[in-house]
Amino acid sequence: MNFEKVVFAFFIILALSLNFGFFLGEISESTHHHPYELFAALFISLICTVMKFGDRTHFGSTVLASSLVVDGLLITAAITWALATTDGRVISPMAMASITSLAGGALMANLISVILLIIETGQIRK
Amino acid sequence: MSDIFFLILRRMRMPLIFLISVYSISTIGMTLMPGIDPNGDTWHMSFFHAFYFVSFMGTTIGFGEIPYPFTDAQRAWVLGCIYTSVIAWLYGIGSLLRLVQDETFRYAVSERNFRVSINRIDQPFYIICGYGETGELITQGLADMGIQTVVIDIDPERTNAIELNNLSIPPIVLNADIKEPKNLTSAGIKGGWCRGVIAVTQNDHVNLKVAVACKLIKPDVPVICRSEIEDEAANMESFGTNFIVNPYLTFARRINLLTQNPGLHRIQNWFINQHSEEHLHQSVAQSGLPKGRWLVCGYGRFGRAVTQALADIEVEITVVDPDPIASRAPKGTIVGRGTEAKTLREAGIDDATVVVAASDDDANNLSILITAKQINKNVVTIGRVSHESDQMLFEQARCDYIFRRSLVVANEVLTLISRPLVTRFIQYSYTLTKSATEELIAQICQLTGNKSPVTWRLAVRADRSPALTSHLQAGGALNVEDLCRHQRIPRANAIPLLLWRDNISHLMPSPDMPVQENDEILFCARRNTDLLAQRLCDNEELVDTLINGNEHSIPLIRWLSRKVQH
Numbered sequence: 001m002n003f004e005k006v007v008f009a010f011f012i013i014l015a016l017s018l019n020f021g022f023f024l025g026e027i028s029e030s031t032h033h034h035p036y037e038l039f040a041a042l043f044i045s046l047i048c049t050v051m052k053f054g055d056r057t058h059f060g061s062t063v064l065a066s067s068l069v070v071d072g073l074l075i076t077a078a079i080t081w082a083l084a085t086t087d088g089r090v091i092s093p094m095a096m097a098s099i100t101s102l103a104g105g106a107l108m109a110n111l112i113s114v115i116l117l118i119i120e121t122g123q124i125r126k
Numbered sequence: 127m128s129d130i131f132f133l134i135l136r137r138m139r140m141p142l143i144f145l146i147s148v149y150s151i152s153t154i155g156m157t158l159m160p161g162i163d164p165n166g167d168t169w170h171m172s173f174f175h176a177f178y179f180v181s182f183m184g185t186t187i188g189f190g191e192i193p194y195p196f197t198d199a200q201r202a203w204v205l206g207c208i209y210t211s212v213i214a215w216l217y218g219i220g221s222l223l224r225l226v227q228d229e230t231f232r233y234a235v236s237e238r239n240f241r242v243s244i245n246r247i248d249q250p251f252y253i254i255c256g257y258g259e260t261g262e263l264i265t266q267g268l269a270d271m272g273i274q275t276v277v278i279d280i281d282p283e284r285t286n287a288i289e290l291n292n293l294s295i296p297p298i299v300l301n302a303d304i305k306e307p308k309n310l311t312s313a314g315i316k317g318g319w320c321r322g323v324i325a326v327t328q329n330d331h332v333n334l335k336v337a338v339a340c341k342l343i344k345p346d347v348p349v350i351c352r353s354e355i356e357d358e359a360a361n362m363e364s365f366g367t368n369f370i371v372n373p374y375l376t377f378a379r380r381i382n383l384l385t386q387n388p389g390l391h392r393i394q395n396w397f398i399n400q401h402s403e404e405h406l407h408q409s410v411a412q413s414g415l416p417k418g419r420w421l422v423c424g425y426g427r428f429g430r431a432v433t434q435a436l437a438d439i440e441v442e443i444t445v446v447d448p449d450p451i452a453s454r455a456p457k458g459t460i461v462g463r464g465t466e467a468k469t470l471r472e473a474g475i476d477d478a479t480v481v482v483a484a485s486d487d488d489a490n491n492l493s494i495l496i497t498a499k500q501i502n503k504n505v506v507t508i509g510r511v512s513h514e515s516d517q518m519l520f521e522q523a524r525c526d527y528i529f530r531r532s533l534v535v536a537n538e539v540l541t542l543i544s545r546p547l548v549t550r551f552i553q554y555s556y557t558l559t560k561s562a563t564e565e566l567i568a569q570i571c572q573l574t575g576n577k578s579p580v581t582w583r584l585a586v587r588a589d590r591s592p593a594l595t596s597h598l599q600a601g602g603a604l605n606v607e608d609l610c611r612h613q614r615i616p617r618a619n620a621i622p623l624l625l626w627r628d629n630i631s632h633l634m635p636s637p638d639m640p641v642q643e644n645d646e647i648l649f650c651a652r653r654n655t656d657l658l659a660q661r662l663c664d665n666e667e668l669v670d671t672l673i674n675g676n677e678h679s680i681p682l683i684r685w686l687s688r689k690v691q692h
Contacts, residue, residue, distance in 0.1 A: 036154070043150040050143050054136030086407055104494035 012063070012117055015044040015070065016110040019064045024108050028093035030082055034083060038103065042074040045106075048113070059120045064111045073106035129234045137225045141218035152180045152207040159200040169194075184211035230515045237312070243298045244314040247411065249274055251320060252543065253313050254297070255304045255336050256327030257284050260352065260516050262291075263536030264324060269293035271544050276313045278304050303334055307339040315344050321541035322348040322368075324539055330358040350542060352535050354427060371538050376430045378435035381415065381508065383591040384527075386439060388414030389563035392473040392553060396570070396578045397548050397650070399537050403578070405521060405528040410506060415527075416479040417441050423464030423494045424485030425455040428510055428529070433480055441547050444473045465493040467501060482508045483525075488516040495523050545585050547648040551624045554633045566634070569621055572651060579650040581623070584659045586608065586645045591663030597673065598643050604673060609647065609659040612672050618658040620649040 018041035037126025050124055052064040077099045084095035149624040156176035163169050171179070175193070182189045185206065196204065225231050250459045251274035254261050261277065265288070266584040268275050275297040279285050282301045289296075302309040304327065314320055323340045333351045349366040351357040359370050384391040390413055396402065409528050417440050422429045425447040433443055433456070436560070446469060462469030475481070481498040483491035488511060495507045509525040511517050520528050523580070541548050558566070588595045598604060611619040625635040626646040641647070651657050662669055 036157075039150070039154065039173060042173070046150075047143055047144045050139055050146065053139050054132045054134070056132055078173070082172070085172055085174070097293065 008048075009117060011048050011051065011108075012043055012113050015041060015048050015067075016107070016114050018044055019070070019074075019089065019103060019107045019110050023100060025100075025108045029098040030091045030093070030096045033096065033100060033103075038077060038081070038099075041103070041106070042071070042078060045070045045074055045110070055101075059116060063113050063116055066109045066116070069109040070106045070113070073102050073109065077102040077106070130231070130238060133231055133234055134222075134225060137228075137231075138218070138221060141214075141221045144212045145218050148207075148210045149184065151355070151684050152203075152211065153177050153183075154675045155203045155207065156180060156200070156223075159197070161194060161197050163194050173471075179205065180211070183207060184215065192437040203358050219686060240298065240300045241312060244276065244312065244317075246293055247274060247276075247298075247314065247317070247319055249319060249449070251276055251314070253278065253310070253315060253320060255279075255323065255325045256332070257288070258326070258328055259283075259532035260326040260535045260539075262287070263532055264326065264539050265297050266293065267536060267540040268543070269295045269297070271540075272346065273544070274298075276300070278302060278309060278313055280304065282679040304334055307343065310336070310339055310343060315340060315347060315522060320347055322350060322543065324350045324543075326352040326535060330355045332514065334358050334362055337362050338365060341365055341367070350539055352539075354531075364597050369539075369542050370544075370575065371535050372431075373529075374431040374644055375435075376538060377428070377529050377534050378431035379528075382433060382435040382439065384410070384460045385415040385417060385436070385441065387560060388412065390558065392567060393555065393563065393570075394552055396544075397549065397552065397581055398541050399533075400444055403516070404530075404533065405525070407524075407526040408527045415508075418446065419474060419477055420480045420482065421446060421464070421470070421473050421475060421478050421498070422482045424483070424490075424510075425450070425453045425459065426484065426486055428486075429453075429482070429484040432484060446470075447472050463490055463494075465490050465497060467497055470494075470498055470501060475505065478502060478505055480506045482510075482562070486510070486512055488519070492516075492519055492523055495525050499524070545583070547624055547626060547646060548581055550626065550631050551633070551648055554624070554631055557633065562634070566621075573619060573621060574652045577653060579621075580653050581648055581650045582620070582657050582660060584647045584649065584663060586641060586643055586647075593664050593666040593669045594641075594662060595643060595670050596666065598641070601673070603638055604641045605637065606635050606639045606641060606647070608673050609641065609662065610637070610649065612658055614672065615658060615661075617652070617655055618661065620651040620659060621646055622655045624648040 018037060022033055022037040023043055045067055049064065049067045052060050053069065055061065055064065080095060080099050080102065081091070084091045153173065153176045156179055157171050159172055160168050160170060179192065190409055245389060253276045254264055254266060255278050257265070257277050257279040261284055263278070265275050265277060268607055272295060274295055277288065277297045278287060278300045280301060280303050285299045288299055300309065300313060304310070310323070315323065323336065325336040327333055330353050333353060337349045337351050340347055350369040350371065351362050351367050353362060353370050353372050354374060355597065359372060362370050380394070383394070388411065391414070391448065395406070395411070419442045420436065421444050422432055423446045425433070425445050429447070438445060445455050445459045446462055446464040447453050447455045447459055448461065448463050450461060460469060460473040462472070464470055464473070464483070475498055482492065483490055483494040485494075491509050491511075491627065495509050498505050499505060506527075507525045508527045508529065509520045509523070510529045511520055512531075514530070514532065517528065517530065573579070586598070594604065606622050606625065609620070611616065622635050624647070625632040625639065626648075627642065627644070635647070647659070649659060662672070
């Protein structure tokens with residue numbers, strides 16, 4: 001068992017799970033999507049990105065690319081949220097819908113990371 | 127480039143993860159801590175405000191408590207955040223600074239710089255492996271000739287001296303282990319501009335390894351190896367190392383020549399040691415080494431080489447060695463170092479003609495030379511210097527002929543590289559008779575005013591000497607004499623030494639020998655003058671004036687008259 005691999009797989013799957021958790025619910029209903037979950041998903045995704053820094057393998061660079069996509073989308077979602085709630089305004093259903101859809105896009109990229117992880121694990125022959 | 131970039135990213139993983147975690151946890155904490163607004167109601171910071179606050183807190187500490195004064199719970203959390211974020215930043219910046227000082231990182235940077243400069247080379251160059259005394263002399267010599275070099279040595283302290291030497295063509299330096307073949311590849315051996323590899327490290331086995339690697343990586347690149355052990359030399363020869371330079375054998379051969387034919391020795395000395403001269407006493411150079419009874423003190427590699435080189439001439443050799451059995455010295459060896467008068471007397475210093483101090487210890491050698499001179503004033507002394515810096519002491523001790531390994535190797539390597547015709551001339555010069563040698567010396571001395579001459583090679587090819595080639599192609603006659611002297615410019619006279627045609631050497635070509643295309647001719651002449659041949663080779667006007675005898679007028683009138691003709 002490779003400890004580094006365990007940690008990396010943990011973070012990459014956690015990122016997917018959190019992202020999925022945030023995405024779940026009515027798309028424009030703000031009570032279905034908690035900001036803490038979005039924050040946690042972004043935080044874990046950033047960690048995943050940094051963990052693949054300096055990895056020259058093909059797998060590593062593809063995962064790095066997909067987690068950069070996740071970062072981009074989630075950061076955009078977070079900024080949208082911040083803009084929508086400036087000066088104490090309540091978030092509008094339209095803004096909520098766009099935040100959720102951005103998170104949905106990030107979910108796809110996260111899914112690809114996990115699939116890549118599974119493929120890579122499958123390639124290791126005993 | 128990519129190496130450095132990836133190394134930075136890889137090393138910065140932990141600090142970055144730490145920094146992200148600290149910021150995230152601080153932000154979350156800020157949103158969780160309850161605050162009280164001016165109306166006395168409880169409120170929670172939004173993520174936007176929390177991130178804003180944490181951002182300026184982490185970097186500047188102190189923008190005030192916004193938007194309302196904090197509660198104690200918030201202040202307690204901020205207190206924790208301040209310390210952790212400071213630590214995270216220090217950790218990150220510290221790692222970055224440590225990385226810059228890191229050996230691996232620096233090596234990656236220097237390797238990249240090296241690769242870039244190798245790729246930029248657009249002229250012929252030589253790879254020099256090992257930058258000791260020999261390597262330094264060779265680098266210097268090649269730089270003086272305008273040839274680019276690439277130096278590989280494992281010890282940065284030695285190669286740092288290159289920067290201080292201020293050579294006209296600075297060598298490209300790689301601090302790496304030359305035993306690793308990949309370093310040869312990165313030094314550009316596979317590129318089209320590499321003209322040869324010179325392996326002159328102290329260690330024969332390393333030189334051998336370089337030779338093998340070169341021959342396997344690129345068989346047609348010439349390899350010149352320094353070798354001091356005969357087994358290794360034979361080994362090198364077995365797979366086609368192009369030139370093997372053994373300083374002991376070379377110098378022993380020169381001693382032999384100086385004994386038998388001092389004139390020829392003098393000629394060779396002029397032509398081989400053009401860059402740095404050997405230390406040889408004037409009177410010994412004139413009259414040669416006396417035959418008779420020689421003392422060789424120290425029977426190591428040098429002592430053995432001298433003894434063997436003198437075996438076939440009438441010289442009676444007495445060997446002095448502290449341990450004759452271990453060094454396999456010949457019978458009749460006197461036991462001792464030769465540093466004491468007693469041992470030297472025992473070996474017969476009183477009627478000896480030459481003393482060779484051949485041990486590998488400079489102090490002992492000096493002691494031998496001084497003691498020998500004290501006992502027998504007329505004895506000729508030959509000393510071996512191991513350390514460059516001791517050369518001065520040997521000169522002070524009035525040693526007649528000094529053997530410096532590095533100088534012998536460097537001069538021979540430089541001759542091999544830059545003056546192939548000189549090498550040929552030296553090979554063939556052994557066939558010159560004594561009287562022919564004397565005559566040649568007289569000629570040269572008359573030409574140069576008793577100073578050492580320089581050699582110059584003329585290649586009669588369209589790219590090197592267009593004027594002469596077109597003259598020949600037009601059916602013009604040209605003989606060696608025409609290239610050597612003309613009464614109009616007597617200072618530019620030269621002496622032809624060798625004519626190379628269709629792989630045949632013509633030693634001392636006669637003045638009326640016709641010159642053909644693709645001939646190569648070796649001349650020797652006075653130092654610091656332009657030879658006649660050198661002026662002729664690309665100057666059609668001069669060829670027309672001096673060889674065809676067409677008198678030319680002033681350039682302007684000539685130009686005008688041409689205009690009229692056309």
